[in-house]
Amino acid sequence: MPQTVAERLDAINEFDREPVPEAKLQGPGNFAGLYAGEHVAGTEFVIGPLFVAHGVAAANLFLGLLVGNLLAVLSWAFICAPIATKTRLNLYWKLRKIAGPYLLVAYNLVNALMFCFLAGSMISVAATAVGIPFDMPMPQLSDLYPTSAAWVVTVLLVGSVVTMFAILGFEKIAAFSKVASPWMLLVFVACGVAVLPQLGVEQPGDFWGVANEVIWTGIPVEGRVHFTFWHVVFFSWFANAAMHLGMADMTILRYARKWQYGFFSAFGMYLGHFIAWVASGILVALALQQGGEVAPGPIAFLGAGLAGLVAVVVAGWTTANPTIYRAGLAMQTVTPGWKRWKVTAAVGVITTIAALFPALMMRLLDFVALYGLLLVPMGAVIVADFWLLPRLGLRENYAESRRLRVSLPATVAWLGALAFAWMLNVLFSLQIFFLGLPAWFFALLVYTGLSLFQQCTATTPVSVSSPSTA
Amino acid sequence: MDTLLKLISALGLALTVVPAFLVFAGAIDWTTHATLMVVGMIVWFVSAPFWMGEEPPALPFWKRRRPA
Numbered sequence: 015m016p017q018t019v020a021e022r023l024d025a026i027n028e029f030d031r032e033p034v035p036e037a038k039l040q041g042p043g044n045f046a047g048l049y050a051g052e053h054v055a056g057t058e059f060v061i062g063p064l065f066v067a068h069g070v071a072a073a074n075l076f077l078g079l080l081v082g083n084l085l086a087v088l089s090w091a092f093i094c095a096p097i098a099t100k101t102r103l104n105l106y107w108k109l110r111k112i113a114g115p116y117l118l119v120a121y122n123l124v125n126a127l128m129f130c131f132l133a134g135s136m137i138s139v140a141a142t143a144v145g146i147p148f149d150m151p152m153p154q155l156s157d158l159y160p161t162s163a164a165w166v167v168t169v170l171l172v173g174s175v176v177t178m179f180a181i182l183g184f185e186k187i188a189a190f191s192k193v194a195s196p197w198m199l200l201v202f203v204a205c206g207v208a209v210l211p212q213l214g215v216e217q218p219g220d221f222w223g224v225a226n227e228v229i230w231t232g233i234p235v236e237g238r239v240h241f242t243f244w245h246v247v248f249f250s251w252f253a254n255a256a257m258h259l260g261m262a263d264m265t266i267l268r269y270a271r272k273w274q275y276g277f278f279s280a281f282g283m284y285l286g287h288f289i290a291w292v293a294s295g296i297l298v299a300l301a302l303q304q305g306g307e308v309a310p311g312p313i314a315f316l317g318a319g320l321a322g323l324v325a326v327v328v329a330g331w332t333t334a335n336p337t338i339y340r341a342g343l344a345m346q347t348v349t350p351g352w353k354r355w356k357v358t359a360a361v362g363v364i365t366t367i368a369a370l371f372p373a374l375m376m377r378l379l380d381f382v383a384l385y386g387l388l389l390v391p392m393g394a395v396i397v398a399d400f401w402l403l404p405r406l407g408l409r410e411n412y413a414e415s416r417r418l419r420v421s422l423p424a425t426v427a428w429l430g431a432l433a434f435a436w437m438l439n440v441l442f443s444l445q446i447f448f449l450g451l452p453a454w455f456f457a458l459l460v461y462t463g464l465s466l467f468q469q470c471t472a473t474t475p476v477s478v479s480s481p482s483t484a
Numbered sequence: 485m486d487t488l489l490k491l492i493s494a495l496g497l498a499l500t501v502v503p504a505f506l507v508f509a510g511a512i513d514w515t516t517h518a519t520l521m522v523v524g525m526i527v528w529f530v531s532a533p534f535w536m537g538e539e540p541p542a543l544p545f546w547k548r549r550r551p552a
Contacts (some may be wrong), residue, residue, distance in 0.1 A: 151538070189533075190533075192536060193529065193532045193533050193536050194529075195495075196497065197497065197500060197525065197528050197529070197532075200500045200501040201500060201521070203501055203504070204501045204503070204504035204517075205498055206504075206519060207504040207505055207507070207508050208503075208504040208507045208508065208514065208517055210508055211507065211508060211510070215508075242488055318504075318517075318518060318521050319515075319518030319519075319521065319522070320518065320521075320522050321500070321516075321518065321521035321522050321524070321525045322521075324525060
């Protein structure tokens with residue numbers, strides 16, 4: 015019997031329909047390890063250098079990362095974790111109850127597309143390491159399009175291998191990724207420390223002077239926006255906005271015994287998004303000083319030689335694989351009857367084509383900000399539905415209780431928040447890095463207001479009761 | 485056996501990161517550091533999968549799909 019697109023999406027996520035039972039809850043160590051591993055990835059080889067290219071001053075970088083990462087940790091702990099531990103549901107099922115199955119399909123497809131681009135940037139990162147032995151001309155900071163035939167061939171090769179592994183054995187890659195994580199973090203540390211003498215740091219006391227004069231000089235590369243303290247704060251806060259304010263990490267934190275486990279995200283933030291970004295920034299400063307290549311592969315080679323190259327490939331590969339897999343899951347809803355391998359292969363092709371464009375890697379900060387902006391409004395909808403609606407005497411999970419296919423308040427809140435962000439950008443020239451927060455609050459207010467209107471003007475009684483914890 | 489494997493893995497991590505500090509201190513040159521990092525990488529990846537290989541308990545949903 016033919017299924018609707020919503021039923022197909024439900025079938026894919028069927029296994030996670032029920033709240034996590036008490037016996038399956040996990041202790042704190044798992045969350046510390048999970049967050050530490052997830053946030054030391056291939057992107058870190060790009061983001062640190064891009065801060066240097068955007069002319070961040072040293073004090074702004076260190077203070078900005080301290081504050082921005084703290085705000086990210088607080089968002090996980092106070093926004094995402096409490097709802098995850100009270101409902102014990104993943105994002106998919108919680109959103110389905112609130113927004114309705116058809117809006118969820120649209121959300122899932124946007125998510126899948128973003129995953130494809132994210133995985134594409136990881137393939138680009140890995141290609142910069144694979145191409146070194148073959149003297150491949152590296153893309154420069156200003157490059158947007160494929161720069162050489164060698165680049166195209168290398169990306170196609172890396173993309174094919176990554177896609178093939180995603181088809182053949184995703185579980186093995188996940189296990190390998192777990193093993194690689196501690197080693198990768200130490201490669202970052204080693205790279206940064208080993209090149210300090212070449213930048214003029216002879217003893218620890220020299221570091222701050224060199225940091226200001228040579229590494230984070232406060233002068234942007236031509237064509238790049240100058241980053242201030244606030245840019246660093248908002249970028250580091252919103253780099254994973256889809257996960258905390260966007261509530262995607264309900265999927266993980268629903269296993270936490272206590273909501274306070276959200277604070278374990280600090281392991282990911284301060285190891286990956288502080289130490290690794292600082293280390294890769296140091297590497298690119300040396301590359302710029304020597305007039306060499308600034309792509310991830312060459313800078314990692316400067317710091318750690320062959321081990322650095324392997325780290326770049328591993329970091330890119332282990333991040334791209336689960337991302338392709340997740341995108342494949344989402345895409346399955348619009349490809350009825352396709353075998354799993356066909357969907358993954360199709361996603362791999364889209365991802366590899368995207369990876370051909372160095373713009374994705376060299377404009378990663380903008381892309382990451384866009385990724386967060388597109389998804390955070392739905393997180394605000396969940397927060398409003400869970401905390402605000404019951405206090406206003408309104409019913410939560412309204413789409414489920416009224417068997418609605420699409421929740422109008424959620425749709426208007428999501429699209430309206432994006433339109434509002436676009437207006438802020440056009441009318442007030444507010445850069446993309448700052449748009450996520452107003453968009454989140456906009457969606458929160460609009461969803462609450464429209465829910466009030468919708469439920470107060472409803473003419474028929476609610477047909478199915480909806481317990482708040484399921 | 486697990487303890488021995490963990491010790492070997494720790495040695496691999498030490499060989500990955502300690503040489504960088506020795507370069508900073510001027511005790512070894514960059515080439516030696518890069519070579520030791522390769523040795524550390526091999527030691528880590530050969531030993532760690534044996535004791536880190538078990539399935540992590542709190543896997544996200546996309547890693548815990550029901551077998552088709």
